[in-house]
Amino acid sequence: MTIQADNEASLTMDIGSLADAVLKGDRRALARAITLVESTRNDHRADANALLQALLPSTGRSIRLGISGVPGVGKSTFIEVLGNHVIDQGHRVAVLTVDPSSAISGGSILGDKTRMELLSRRPEAYIRPSPAGKTLGGVTRRSREALIVCEAAGYDVVIVETVGVGQSETRVADMTDMFMLLLLPGGGDELQGIKRGIMELADLVLINKADDDMAALAKRSAAEYRNALRLLHPRSQHWKVRVQTCSARDGTGIEEAWQQVLQHHAALQEAGELAVRRAGQARDWMWSEVDDALLAALQDDPAVCEQIPLLETAVSEGRLPPVTAARQLLELFLGQNPESKS
Amino acid sequence: MTIQADNEASLTMDIGSLADAVLKGDRRALARAITLVESTRNDHRADANALLQALLPSTGRSIRLGISGVPGVGKSTFIEVLGNHVIDQGHRVAVLTVDPSSAISGGSILGDKTRMELLSRRPEAYIRPSPAGKTLGGVTRRSREALIVCEAAGYDVVIVETVGVGQSETRVADMTDMFMLLLLPGGGDELQGIKRGIMELADLVLINKADDDMAALAKRSAAEYRNALRLLHPRSQHWKVRVQTCSARDGTGIEEAWQQVLQHHAALQEAGELAVRRAGQARDWMWSEVDDALLAALQDDPAVCEQIPLLETAVSEGRLPPVTAARQLLELFLGQNPESKS
Secondary structure, eight states: OHHHHHHGGGGGHHHHHHHHHHHHTHHHHHHHHHHHHHHHHHHHHHHHHHHHHHGGGGGGSSSSEEOOTTTTOOOHHHHHHHHEEEETTOOOEEEEEHHHHHHHTTOOEEEEEEEEHHHHSSTTTEOOOOOOOHHHHHHHHHHHHHHHHHHHOOEEEEEEEEEEESSSHHHHHSSSEEEEEEEEESSGEEEEEETSSSSGOOOOOEOOOOGGGGHHHHHHHHHHHHHHHHHHSSSTTTTOOOOEOOOOTTTBBBHHHHHHHHHHHHHHHHHHHHHHHHHHHHHHHHHHHHHHHHHHHHHHHHHHHHHHHHHHHHHHSSSHHHHHHEEEHHHHHSSSSSGGGG | HHHHHHHHHGGGOOOOOHHHHHTOOOHHHHHHHHHHOOOOHHHHHHHHHHHHHHHHHSOSSSSSEEEEOOOTTTTHHHHHHHHHHHHHHHHHHEEEEEEEEHHHTTHHHHHHHTTTTTHHHHHHHEEEEOOOOOOOOOOHHHHHHHHHHHHHOOSSEOOOOOOOOSHHHHHHHSSSSSSEEOOOOSGGGGGSSSSSSSSGGSSSEEEEEGGGGGGHHHHHHHHHHHHHTTTSSOSSSOOOOOOOOBBBTTTBBBHHHHHHHHHHHHHHHHTTHHHHHHHHHHHHHHHHHHHHHHHHHHHHHHHHHHHHHHHHHHHTTSSSSSHHHHHHHHHHHHHOGGGGGG
């Protein structure tokens, strides 16, 4: 994490010129800016807000694409191939990873770099690993801000990758325009590993590894998922969820997948849903940030901290009504009868 | 709502004797107790907590069944028929409604009474309409507590009904042992009206109105849903989601549905999952109560209140970074730099 260390040191630079450098597409400035918005240091937060404020007018013009799938589905290979394909079409691609598991271990720069070696070497690509962070709220908050910074730096396709096994998919779907779910050929057994509800987040389902003797199975799986999705609530009334096959290894089905992304973007834009959705996402983001911060503040309150394990045990063992326990925590935190405020 | 008015007046009675009367199964005491836990008056909250504390040791012994489905699917008729069937098996049945829409309009006692006329006339049945409440959090909190009170009053089957179109299904699934989803025969078009993710909450899917010329269609629909559910993440590793047909009107498939409830309950109990799930539900309940109350306290803060519309607009229009707006609200509420607490 020496790169981050360097940036931490040089974060004292003038925010105005950092913003200008980002807007000019300076990669070092971009890295520094993201490190700043990802920083958990209080003295960095005001600068981060000022930077975001300065960049905001230059954001919102990218295609925001969420990609999820369980480990082993071939996400990295797919993103590398898709990224290179999209760059060949004249786009600039940023890849952000939201992976709370790796986040807890402090990100996985090397992992991500080597995972997407070809892509990471291209000047039109920028790959940013998952930020280090204690909470999912923290990780996704900073990923949302990193996405904004990448847009300001002129990346017109921002891919947010998540691992498909945790809590992060809904958050990623809520910060992107389109949610792509990668699956393996077969009876959907790997869905056992995917959190409930994720199938219904998908705008596009791709059966990857449709190569060699898996091709036929992949086709059958695609048909099954098509039937299944017919019975699920679509994410948008302006978009019919598609199911396609691809092979990231052989590079087949990649152009078709990209065409779906473009069609989806056009459909939502034409219907005016893109603007409405993003405005709603921004409001929701504000409130989820409020939620996360309020709960974090309560849980970090020393008096509250002390009581949490005792109350959780009493509640779990049915010795204390949950609402009574909740009120005790609230009174400790708000220092008064919470009902008088709520 | 005169019944509630009466109870409001007589809530001043001694909590100890109220608890005893509830435990003896006194219906008037039960109604009074639920009105007490549903009351939003601050001076009632302490009594409500004392009551719940007194009842808690006598709770946890019922089958907690969540039932959901869009309006028109025949929920009331189904619950009436199932309720009567279950009572004929020697059980006592309580029915609670979680319907934020009716809740906002102040509950729907008459509606519910007439909806389930036969059931409401039976001494072994207790039907309680949705409580009046501003927020979903408030409604579901009080429904959870009403469920506890009904258990203490000796109802060994508690049905929590929800309308399947709103935000309440997850909450209801989180307060019950089993979640039953009623659907209509046909291509699942009515799922368009059901919120995303609800299919994946279901432990049992029932295609209702499988009568007359709809019977064949219902069978086909059931087969389709079986295929679809094969591809979804099951709620429990100890239970395979079933799809069956029934006709509440003709009373067919009701016993089969009840058998599924008993098998599900036995399976989870045997696996030890029931106890673990309920302990987890209690903890989650405590924390969701903390979340709701914290957010409510923030939103009711006069200084915050004034800023919310301005900040929401600025954020929606992309003039202000959501995190910056969130921090402004937090600073107004916590009266300091929130980062210093979180």
